[in-house]
Amino acid sequence: MTEITDIIKATTQIDPVTGSLNTPIHLSSTFNQVSFDDFGEFDYARSGNPTRNAVEATMARLEHGNFGYLFSTGMAAISSVLLTFSQGDHLIVTKHVYGGTFRVFEDVLNRFGITHTFVDCTDLENITKAIQPNTKAIYIESPSNPILAVTDIAGVVAIAKDHQLVTIADNTFMSPYLQKPLDLGIDIVVHSATKWLAGHSDILAGAVVTNDQALAAQIYFVQNAVGATLGVTDSWLLQRGLKTLAIRMERHTASAQQMAAWLEQQSVVLRVNYPGLVSSPFFEIQQRQAKNGGAVLSFDVGSYENAKIVAENVQIPVFSVSLGGVESILSYPPKMSHAELDANELAATGITPGLLRLSVGLEDVDDLIADFGQAFKKIPV
Numbered sequence: 001m002t003e004i005t006d007i008i009k010a011t012t013q014i015d016p017v018t019g020s021l022n023t024p025i026h027l028s029s030t031f032n033q034v035s036f037d038d039f040g041e042f043d044y045a046r047s048g049n050p051t052r053n054a055v056e057a058t059m060a061r062l063e064h065g066n067f068g069y070l071f072s073t074g075m076a077a078i079s080s081v082l083l084t085f086s087q088g089d090h091l092i093v094t095k096h097v098y099g100g101t102f103r104v105f106e107d108v109l110n111r112f113g114i115t116h117t118f119v120d121c122t123d124l125e126n127i128t129k130a131i132q133p134n135t136k137a138i139y140i141e142s143p144s145n146p147i148l149a150v151t152d153i154a155g156v157v158a159i160a161k162d163h164q165l166v167t168i169a170d171n172t173f174m175s176p177y178l179q180k181p182l183d184l185g186i187d188i189v190v191h192s193a194t195k196w197l198a199g200h201s202d203i204l205a206g207a208v209v210t211n212d213q214a215l216a217a218q219i220y221f222v223q224n225a226v227g228a229t230l231g232v233t234d235s236w237l238l239q240r241g242l243k244t245l246a247i248r249m250e251r252h253t254a255s256a257q258q259m260a261a262w263l264e265q266q267s268v269v270l271r272v273n274y275p276g277l278v279s280s281p282f283f284e285i286q287q288r289q290a291k292n293g294g295a296v297l298s299f300d301v302g303s304y305e306n307a308k309i310v311a312e313n314v315q316i317p318v319f320s321v322s323l324g325g326v327e328s329i330l331s332y333p334p335k336m337s338h339a340e341l342d343a344n345e346l347a348a349t350g351i352t353p354g355l356l357r358l359s360v361g362l363e364d365v366d367d368l369i370a371d372f373g374q375a376f377k378k379i380p381v
Helices: 003-011 050-062 074-082 099-112 124-130 153-162 213-226 232-243 245-264 283-289 304-313 343-348 365-376
Strands: 067-071 090-094 115-119 135-141 166-170 188-192 206-210 271-273 296-300 329-331 355-359
Touching: 003 050, 003 232, 003 245, 050 067, 050 206, 050 232, 067 074, 067 213, 074 099, 074 188, 074 206, 074 213, 090 099, 099 115, 115 124, 124 153, 135 153, 153 166, 153 283, 206 213, 232 245, 245 271, 245 296, 245 365, 304 355, 304 365
Parallel strands: 090 115, 090 135, 135 166, 166 188
Antiparallel strands: 067 206, 188 206, 271 296, 296 355, 329 355
């Protein structure tokens, strides 16, 4: 069965009672128990809801995992995974990490004695050198947000196995249609399902998938304990979004490839970050572990002033936080996704004052190119 077909089958879970093609929305916080001594599968919706469970099963199947869990946001998913660690534990974290994740490590986990070291994971030697006696896990993002740095996932897994470490991969930028970290040996995959998975800029959601039963038990314990679960209606909307994941990603990525190639030829653009370009230092690794370069790219127009001109003059993309919608979304990482980082931290991760990030939508790519072309002409020579 091809993956496109598998996605349709996974998201079409026929209700055994009514025959409905769509998963019913079970708007109930609690469930009647027939027996005084033996409770049924569902008792209180924080611990489990039939609608959410169905979509969790879909997420597990799409990532080739056995256990899936849905959370209220991507950061709730990431934070819940990180809360499975304990005081005294140490994690190695890619320095090319989403600003929200950076904040959790720097400003939350440190207060509870869970320490970390940020390293450039694109060089595997940096990971090995950072391992301490109390290191418990390696956390990566590939491609990373927003400079699209690619980590050799299989290489990270090999190091982790040698040192009995847990591996965690943020797969938000790729989605399970383009990349499957579990197949490459990763232990836990996390997603901001708000993005490509839901695909319509209408919900917040997070997802975690694993094949390891012991890790799954820990993740479920935290999910249930802190109650950061995805609501029933948003679970249903996520399932509906997933139905078109394959066809959307095919269009998104084809347009992104074209857009990146065009940007690379523009004199006002100093560099384009997109691992689908042959000129990218990450091209070969990306080709090995993913279907293509994805649908997000970033590019540097040289200065804050130039970035401002572009953002204020494009007509098609919305200028906004987030990515992964049907509409193209242009964002300015220093003030949006990575606003938590100071100037030195931004520079250390390659986020320059002129950097713009583009999530390529479903518009006609020729229209997008023409739009950016007219905006670039506003930049003083």
